[in-house]
Amino acid sequence: QQQVKQSPQSLIVQKGGISIINCAYENTAFDYFPWYQQFPGKGPALLIAIRPDVSEKKEGRFTISFNKSAKQFSLHIMDSQPGDSATYFCAARKGSNYQLIWGAGTKLIIKP
Amino acid sequence: DSGVTQTPKHLITATGQRVTLRCSPRSGDLSVYWYQQSLDQGLQFLIQYYNGEERAKGNILERFSAQQFPDLHSELNLSSLELGDSALYFCASSPQGVKNTGELFFGEGSRLTVL
Numbered sequence: 745q746q747q748v749k750q751s752p753q754s755l756i757v758q759k760g761g762i763s764i765i766n767c768a769y770e771n772t773a774f775d776y777f778p779w780y781q782q783f784p785g786k787g788p789a790l791l792i793a794i795r796p797d798v799s800e801k802k803e804g805r806f807t808i809s810f811n812k813s814a815k816q817f818s819l820h821i822m823d824s825q826p827g828d829s830a831t832y833f834c835a836a837r838k839g840s841n842y843q844l845i846w847g848a849g850t851k852l853i854i855k856p
Numbered sequence: 857d858s859g860v861t862q863t864p865k866h867l868i869t870a871t872g873q874r875v876t877l878r879c880s881p882r883s884g885d886l887s888v889y890w891y892q893q894s895l896d897q898g899l900q901f902l903i904q905y906y907n908g909e910e911r912a913k914g915n916i917l918e919r920f921s922a923q924q925f926p927d928l929h930s931e932l933n934l935s936s937l938e939l940g941d942s943a944l945y946f947c948a949s950s951p952q953g954v955k956n957t958g959e960l961f962f963g964e965g966s967r968l969t970v971l
Contacts, residue, residue, distance in 0.1 A: 776958045787858065787946050787962030788899070833899065837958065843912055844960065848898045 746771060748836050750847030758855050763821040765850045767834035770815065774836040778844070779808065779819050782831045791832070792819070824854045859883065860963035862947050868969045874935040877966045879947030881928055887911070888930040889960060890922055891946040899946070905930055906952070937970045944968075 749768045757763045767777075778793035794801045794808040794817065801808045807820040821828055834847040859882035869875055881888050890902040892915075901914035905924035916922075919937075924930040934941060944967050948960040 778958065785964070787860075787948070787964050788960075789858065789962065790959045793958065843901055843904065843914065846899050846901075 746845055748834060748845050748847045750834050750850060752850060753848065754851040754853070756853045756855060757824045759824060759826060761824050761854075763824045763828065763852055763854070764818055765832050765834070765852070766816060766818045767836075767847050768814075768816045769836050769845075771836070771838060771845075772815070773838040774845075775839065776837045777808070777810065777817050778835050779806075780833045780835065782833065782849075784830075788833060821852075824852075826854045826856050828852060829854045858961040858963060860947055860949050860961050862945075862963035862966050864966055865964065866967050866969075868971065869937060870971055871937055871939060873937050873970075874933065875937065875968065877932040877934070877945050877947075877968075879930045879932070879949075879963060881930070881947070881949030882951075882961050884951060885949035885961070886928065886952045887950045888924055888928070889948040889950070890916075890930070890932050891948065891962075893944040893946060893965070895943070902932070934968070937968075939970050942968055942970045 779791045780788035781791040782788040792803050792806050805822045810817045832850045835844040837844045861880040863878045886907045889904045892900045902916040903922050904912040908924050919935050922932045944965040946965045948962045
């Protein structure tokens, strides 16, 4: 019940296309869902986050879609660029006193 | 630049040895987290400290230990090293109280290679 399942493990998208990464969870007590972006040789950095009281959050080309009834959330990258090539991690947490539960990561490659 | 500093960036050592990784959190952040990331793997939470006290423990081996000092920097000690301990070790910090947005700020990691 503590797991966050992330898919796909890897993804190749053409430049200008839409990249979609999905995550699913079981614990309905989770109240914070961030996405982190990690470039090779660097630490992860927060990309965008959502709380379950909204169904969508958009920041530039990055959008989180949140489906509370299905217990799923996804990251959409519009007009994907080679600079978006990185590993993306979803995560979930059930309160500020608890640890983030991480997905396994998705390696995204954007082909020029 | 996240403001979290980790040293050393790279470390090569032999099996059976002991190493210490150091982390300086962002100014004012009281919480420090340690994570292990093996090659092309996900992030494994090891341990969290808050203001000098252990707050939470994850999948940390008994051969590993950590502490947070009064100046809030933290050290991760890895002993009796095995080949499988080769990994990137990340430190992250976060603020507390009303400043806590949930975001973790990661350092650039210490890459440990055990030969």
